[in-house]
Amino acid sequence: MSENALEVEGLQKAFRVGAGNVVACNNVNFAIPPGGSMGLVGESGSGKSTIARMLVGLETPDAGTIHVRGRQLGTRERGRAARLRRAKEIQMVFQDPYGSLDRRLTVAQCLDQAMKLHGVTSGTSRASRVSGLLDQVGLLAKHGESKPHQLSGGQRQRVAIARCLAIEPSVMVLDEAVSALDVSVQAQILALLNEIRASSGIALLFVSHDLAVVSEVTDDVLVMYRGSVLEQGNTSQVLNHPEHSYTKLLLSSMPGPCWNPKAVMQRRAAFEAEVAT
Amino acid sequence: MSSLSTPTLASTPVIGRKKRDVAYLVSLGFLLLVVAAALLAPWVAPYAANAVDFTAIWQAPGAGHLLGTDQVGQDLFSRLIHGARESLLGPLALLALATVFGVTIGTVAAWNGGWIDVVLARITDVMFAFPGLLFVVLVIAVFGKGPATAIVALALAYAPVIAKFTRSLALAEMTRPYVDAYRVQGVGGAFLCVRYIIPNLTPPLLGYLVVLFGEGLMSLATLSFLGFGAQPPSSEWGLMVQEGQSGIIQGHIWPTLVPGAAIAAVVVAVNVVGVRLSDRLNSRFER
Ligand SMILES: Nc1ncnc2c1ncn2[C@@H]1O[C@H](COP(=O)(O)OP(=O)(O)OP(=O)(O)O)[C@@H](O)[C@H]1O
Ligand SMILES: [Mg+2]
Numbered sequence A: 001m002s003e004n005a006l007e008v009e010g011l012q013k014a015f016r017v018g019a020g021n022v023v024a025c026n027n028v029n030f031a032i033p034p035g036g037s038m039g040l041v042g043e044s045g046s047g048k049s050t051i052a053r054m055l056v057g058l059e060t061p062d063a064g065t066i067h068v069r070g071r072q073l074g075t076r077e078r079g080r081a082a083r084l085r086r087a088k089e090i091q092m093v094f095q096d097p098y099g100s101l102d103r104r105l106t107v108a109q110c111l112d113q114a115m116k117l118h119g120v121t122s123g124t125s126r127a128s129r130v131s132g133l134l135d136q137v138g139l140l141a142k143h144g145e146s147k148p149h150q151l152s153g154g155q156r157q158r159v160a161i162a163r164c165l166a167i168e169p170s171v172m173v174l175d176e177a178v179s180a181l182d183v184s185v186q187a188q189i190l191a192l193l194n195e196i197r198a199s200s201g202i203a204l205l206f207v208s209h210d211l212a213v214v215s216e217v218t219d220d221v222l223v224m225y226r227g228s229v230l231e232q233g234n235t236s237q238v239l240n241h242p243e244h245s246y247t248k249l250l251l252s253s254m255p256g257p258c259w260n261p262k263a264v265m266q267r268r269a270a271f272e273a274e275v276a277t
Numbered sequence B: 001m002s003s004l005s006t007p008t009l010a011s012t013p014v015i016g017r018k019k020r021d022v023a024y025l026v027s028l029g030f031l032l033l034v035v036a037a038a039l040l041a042p043w044v045a046p047y048a049a050n051a052v053d054f055t056a057i058w059q060a061p062g063a064g065h066l067l068g069t070d071q072v073g074q075d076l077f078s079r080l081i082h083g084a085r086e087s088l089l090g091p092l093a094l095l096a097l098a099t100v101f102g103v104t105i106g107t108v109a110a111w112n113g114g115w116i117d118v119v120l121a122r123i124t125d126v127m128f129a130f131p132g133l134l135f136v137v138l139v140i141a142v143f144g145k146g147p148a149t150a151i152v153a154l155a156l157a158y159a160p161v162i163a164k165f166t167r168s169l170a171l172a173e174m175t176r177p178y179v180d181a182y183r184v185q186g187v188g189g190a191f192l193c194v195r196y197i198i199p200n201l202t203p204p205l206l207g208y209l210v211v212l213f214g215e216g217l218m219s220l221a222t223l224s225f226l227g228f229g230a231q232p233p234s235s236e237w238g239l240m241v242q243e244g245q246s247g248i249i250q251g252h253i254w255p256t257l258v259p260g261a262a263i264a265a266v267v268v269a270v271n272v273v274g275v276r277l278s279d280r281l282n283s284r285f286e287r
Helices: A048-055 A080-089 A107-117 A123-136 A141-145 A153-167 A183-200 A211-217 A235-240 A245-253 A261-276 B014-039 B076-112 B114-129 B132-143 B147-174 B177-185 B189-225 B237-248 B254-285
Strands: A006-017 A020-032 A037-042 A063-068 A090-093 A171-175 A203-207 A220-225 A228-234
Touching: A006 A048, A020 A037, A020 A048, A020 A203, A020 A220, A020 A228, A037 A048, A037 A211, A048 A090, A048 A171, A048 A203, A080 A090, A090 A153, A090 B177, A107 A123, A107 A141, A107 A153, A123 A141, A123 A153, A153 A183, A153 B177, A183 A203, A183 A211, A203 A211, A211 A235, A220 A235, A220 A245, A228 A235, A228 A245, A245 A261, B014 B076, B014 B254, B076 B114, B076 B147, B076 B189, B076 B237, B076 B254, B114 B147, B132 B147, B132 B189, B147 B189, B177 B189, B189 B237, B189 B254, B237 B254
Parallel strands: A037 A203, A037 A220, A090 A171, A171 A203
Antiparallel strands: A006 A020, A006 A063, A220 A228
């Protein structure tokens, strides 16, 4: 097996909803090389978060395998050592910058405890690492003493990224990590991510419904619809010359200068009719 | 109502805040005084708790006896101060016991779900349907009366109530993304609950426990009043009320009024301080 940072094969997940099943992830395959960046796009409910959560072990796949640097991840980690090993392989940044930080801890405590958990026993080396991390994600030293509620959304998301980096994973999953931020802050965070990728070689899986954002930070992209991958390939190739009609629909649905909600809904209806047949 | 002067931290109207500040400070001062008196009882009480003086029975408050005397001439002020120890430590012990069990069970039920949750739900249903005092009297009937049994029996009655409250708080807390973030970091379930989730529940939990402290103080006093809790020659406040009762019919209200008022005053003060404390903790780590 080639040493991809992340390799997903035949990933499958269905949720039981009422009497029926919702297939949130249907035979999904992809690979990200070390230091690579993959985008995962699709409309709401297409199964993007489900994939992200399966990767970090918050959901159990029904079938399929996940390899990080050639090592297969278990479906249910038993014991402290196995849990920590998995955490060291994949970390995640959540969509909600307000809720994903513990409101009781200062930024420095948050980072410190993550490193302590992962076996950095010396307090002084943790402290120096904390200031290094703050610097790396573009926060000031004084932010270390702040509680989450004293920070802006963009700053909190920087903290969440620093918390991932503290664990030094091979892969970082970002589930709508910039969606709650305004455009200029988005741009800063995206620049930060590109910088991290270049300097640390951490592979990124970037989940978003925003195609412009995805084109900013990813090499390859996966277009999902109702749990299935419809199109995948080089990001600029897919976004500039989409082959699948759903990708075209997504592209034409993007709000822009000549955006027309009515036309978008008509095209969407036409697409659903096409899928139904 | 918005003013253009320098913004203050809280948006509550200034006058309302001042009033609450006064209530809080007065209550806090009063409680500190009571606790200090209880701790220093042998030194600050003018008489021993059981100093009988048949030449001075049923005296009204006055110079010699600050709060009067009872039917055998014991100084009520001194008895109150000595009794404060048992009257305050009782509910504290009861709450500590009930909290350890209640918070543990409630958190486990919320985290694990499954049969623990079902059993907890059944127990609390039964507890709510069953008059609390009846349950406690039943326990006392089996294990014998006395302050220790009364405390344990009440703790058993309070634990499911605390468990249910904790469970609902913990369930809400566990849906917050930071809990997922900890799991992704590799934090194990037990550690996550003890180290991160429970501490995040403390502000609302504390507010609730303070209310329960007042209730516990009254319940223990009630049990003593009924003869199930503290036993003579203790001067626990509930017992004092009971012993003073015989004088009421003859118009001697002080032996019942003094301990009764002490119970009421402490309960009110504890509630005022508790609400404020809970607010403070809340604002300490929330927006
Ligand atoms: N725990 C769950 N139980 C039942 N159904 C679920 C659960 N989680 C997700 N689903 C369903 O799986 C499907 C995919 O959901 P998912 O959250 O992965 O979508 P998404 O692409 O992330 O959408 P969004 O862009 O809105 O975040 C949806 O139909 C959703 O209703
Ligand atoms: Mg999602």
